[in-house]
Amino acid sequence: MRASDRTRLGIRPRNADDSGVSNSAPQSAPVVISLPTGLEISGVTSWAARLSNALVARGRRVALIAHDAPKRRPETPVALDPRVEVVRLVGAPPLDDAAGSYAPFMPAYRDTARRLASESGGPVVALPTLASDSFGLFAALAQTDAESLRVLSWTHNHIEHDFRVASCYEPLIARFVGVSRAITDRIRRDASWRAHDTSCVPYGVEVPGSPPSKRAVAHGALRILYTGRLDQRQKRVTALVSMSRWLDGAGxxxxxxLAGDGPARESVEAAARHAPSVRVLHARPDGRPLTPPDLAPLLAEADLFVMASRFEGLSVALLEALAYACVPVLARTESGQDEVIEPGALGEAADPGDDDDESVGAALAQAVRRVVERGLAAQARLAWERARERFSIEAHARASESQIDLAAASPARWWPGDRPVSAGAATNGGAFSVPSDAVDRIRAALDRLRGRPVALWGAGRHTLAVAPALARTSARIVAVIEDDPARRGGSFLGWPLVSPEGALTLGVTDVVISSWMHEGEMWSKRAPFERAGARVHRLYAQAAPTETTTPGAEFAGRCV
Structure with missing residues (x-):
C-alpha cells in the first residue's frame, strides 16, 4: 500500500518519526480501560474506577471506554475523579452482539488511543476486560497501530472462559496479570513460556485508619451483610435467603x-417474603441506585459478610468488607478467598456439597454458627489488619503502575494478519468457546435418546451454535434448563426456559449438558437430577484442553 493511501485511510505509518510516537515507553504511559458492559454494578467496574482514580492522582492519563450497560443490569453512579476521561459509546449496539463486526466501536477506540499516544509521545497501555470482543477491538487496532499500543491482560475471574480468552489473544498481550495466586498460577501453566511476563496483583480498596467499633453480638441480633450484584448465575444470592431461614430454624x-441490585432482584425479593430476618436494600430512599458511600455505614455496623458465589477471582466486595472489620463466611470456590480466609483464625469457607439453595444455605448457616462460637472481636480485628496490609488501594496502585510501565516498555506486538481479530466470529455462529465438532457430538448424543423426553441444560452460545442439530433430532426436547431465575418463564429456540425442578415436573428422563466451557462445573451439580431418576449426559468429558507447554501449539484451536 502506498504511503498516500495509508494516510487517506487514516492508517498511522509505522515510522516512529513520521507518526510522532516514540517506540520507547514514556515516563508515564497513558491507560485506556475497556468496559464492555459500561459502568454497571460489578466488581470489575469498582476495580476500574478505583484504579483510574489512583492513577490520575499520580499524574497518569486514563480514559474509560464505556459501552452501554445491558438493559437488565442497572448502572451505578461510580465516583470517578474528574480527571478520568469517560468515553461513552451511547447508542452503539451491545458488544455481545457484534459477532466480529467492530465498525460501530472502532472509531472511539482508535481515536482515543491515537490521541493519548500522540499527546504522551509513547505507547498507550490498553486494559481489555471481561468480553473476548474487548480484546478483539484492540487486536484490530494492533493491525495498524501496534507501535503506539501495548495490551495488558487482567484476568478477574477463575473461570475457563477468561483463561481461554487470555490464551487466544496471547500474541497481542504484552503482560498478563491475575488478581489472585490461583488465577496467576493457572495463566503460567497455560502459557509457561510467558511466565516471566505474568504477575499477581490483588485488588485494592480504601481502608479506614482504624477498625470500626462494633457492638458485641451478645447484646443484640447478629448482623449479617451481603453487598454486590443480585445475580444468580455467579453470586447465587437466593442461597443466602435459605441460609437465613436455616439460622431462624436454629434459633x-x-x-x-442484601444490599445491591441486579437481574435476580425480583427472585430475591420473592424469596425474602418468606424469610422474616431478611431485608433487601436495592436503592436509596430517593430511588437512586446505591453508591459506595451508601454502603459504608452498613459495612461499619455489620458483624459478618456472606457470599454464596459459584466462582470468583478476588471479590472486591469481600475486600471492602474486610476493610470494615466484617468477618467473612463464604461458599468454598477456587478463587482468591484462600488469601483472605485463615482457618481457625479468620472466617470460614463452607463446603456445600450440592449446588441447590437449601444445601448451600445450610452449609453457610453452620459455618456462621462456628465462626460466632470462636468469638468475633479478634477475627474482626484481623480482618481489618489483613485489608490494611495486603489489599490497600495504595499497594494496588503501586503494583499496577509497575505492570503498566513494564508493558509500555515492551516491544510492539502486531496482530497476525492471517488470524481473525474476533475470537467469537470465526466459527460456530460467533461462539469461539464452541468446539468445531459440537454439532456432531450433540447430534450423536440425541440420536441415542430417540423418542425420550429430554431437557437441554444451558441457554447460551453453545446451544445456539448447535441449533441445526437440535432442529432435526429424533429426541423429544421439551425444555431448556436455565440457572438464572430472571430468565425463566421465557423461551429459547422455541422451548420454555425452566428451572431444574421445573424440568423434572415435565417428565424429563434425560438431561444433556449443552456447554463446553462450563461442562465440568455443571456435571458436578447433576446430583438433584439423578436423585429424581433422570440421567445426565455430557458431550465432552475429558475433551477439554489441558496444560500446554509448547509455545503457540493450541492457540489456533482455542480461537476458532
Whole structure:
C-alpha cells in the first residue's frame, strides 16, 4: 500500500518519526480501560474506577471506554475523579452482539488511543476486560497501530472462559496479570513460556485508619451483610435467603441485609417474603441506585459478610468488607478467598456439597454458627489488619503502575494478519468457546435418546451454535434448563426456559449438558437430577484442553 493511501485511510505509518510516537515507553504511559458492559454494578467496574482514580492522582492519563450497560443490569453512579476521561459509546449496539463486526466501536477506540499516544509521545497501555470482543477491538487496532499500543491482560475471574480468552489473544498481550495466586498460577501453566511476563496483583480498596467499633453480638441480633450484584448465575444470592431461614430454624437471632441490585432482584425479593430476618436494600430512599458511600455505614455496623458465589477471582466486595472489620463466611470456590480466609483464625469457607439453595444455605448457616462460637472481636480485628496490609488501594496502585510501565516498555506486538481479530466470529455462529465438532457430538448424543423426553441444560452460545442439530433430532426436547431465575418463564429456540425442578415436573428422563466451557462445573451439580431418576449426559468429558507447554501449539484451536 502506498504511503498516500495509508494516510487517506487514516492508517498511522509505522515510522516512529513520521507518526510522532516514540517506540520507547514514556515516563508515564497513558491507560485506556475497556468496559464492555459500561459502568454497571460489578466488581470489575469498582476495580476500574478505583484504579483510574489512583492513577490520575499520580499524574497518569486514563480514559474509560464505556459501552452501554445491558438493559437488565442497572448502572451505578461510580465516583470517578474528574480527571478520568469517560468515553461513552451511547447508542452503539451491545458488544455481545457484534459477532466480529467492530465498525460501530472502532472509531472511539482508535481515536482515543491515537490521541493519548500522540499527546504522551509513547505507547498507550490498553486494559481489555471481561468480553473476548474487548480484546478483539484492540487486536484490530494492533493491525495498524501496534507501535503506539501495548495490551495488558487482567484476568478477574477463575473461570475457563477468561483463561481461554487470555490464551487466544496471547500474541497481542504484552503482560498478563491475575488478581489472585490461583488465577496467576493457572495463566503460567497455560502459557509457561510467558511466565516471566505474568504477575499477581490483588485488588485494592480504601481502608479506614482504624477498625470500626462494633457492638458485641451478645447484646443484640447478629448482623449479617451481603453487598454486590443480585445475580444468580455467579453470586447465587437466593442461597443466602435459605441460609437465613436455616439460622431462624436454629434459633439464631440475626438480620440479613442484601444490599445491591441486579437481574435476580425480583427472585430475591420473592424469596425474602418468606424469610422474616431478611431485608433487601436495592436503592436509596430517593430511588437512586446505591453508591459506595451508601454502603459504608452498613459495612461499619455489620458483624459478618456472606457470599454464596459459584466462582470468583478476588471479590472486591469481600475486600471492602474486610476493610470494615466484617468477618467473612463464604461458599468454598477456587478463587482468591484462600488469601483472605485463615482457618481457625479468620472466617470460614463452607463446603456445600450440592449446588441447590437449601444445601448451600445450610452449609453457610453452620459455618456462621462456628465462626460466632470462636468469638468475633479478634477475627474482626484481623480482618481489618489483613485489608490494611495486603489489599490497600495504595499497594494496588503501586503494583499496577509497575505492570503498566513494564508493558509500555515492551516491544510492539502486531496482530497476525492471517488470524481473525474476533475470537467469537470465526466459527460456530460467533461462539469461539464452541468446539468445531459440537454439532456432531450433540447430534450423536440425541440420536441415542430417540423418542425420550429430554431437557437441554444451558441457554447460551453453545446451544445456539448447535441449533441445526437440535432442529432435526429424533429426541423429544421439551425444555431448556436455565440457572438464572430472571430468565425463566421465557423461551429459547422455541422451548420454555425452566428451572431444574421445573424440568423434572415435565417428565424429563434425560438431561444433556449443552456447554463446553462450563461442562465440568455443571456435571458436578447433576446430583438433584439423578436423585429424581433422570440421567445426565455430557458431550465432552475429558475433551477439554489441558496444560500446554509448547509455545503457540493450541492457540489456533482455542480461537476458532
Amino acid at each position: 439464631v437471632r440475626h438480620t440479613l441485609t
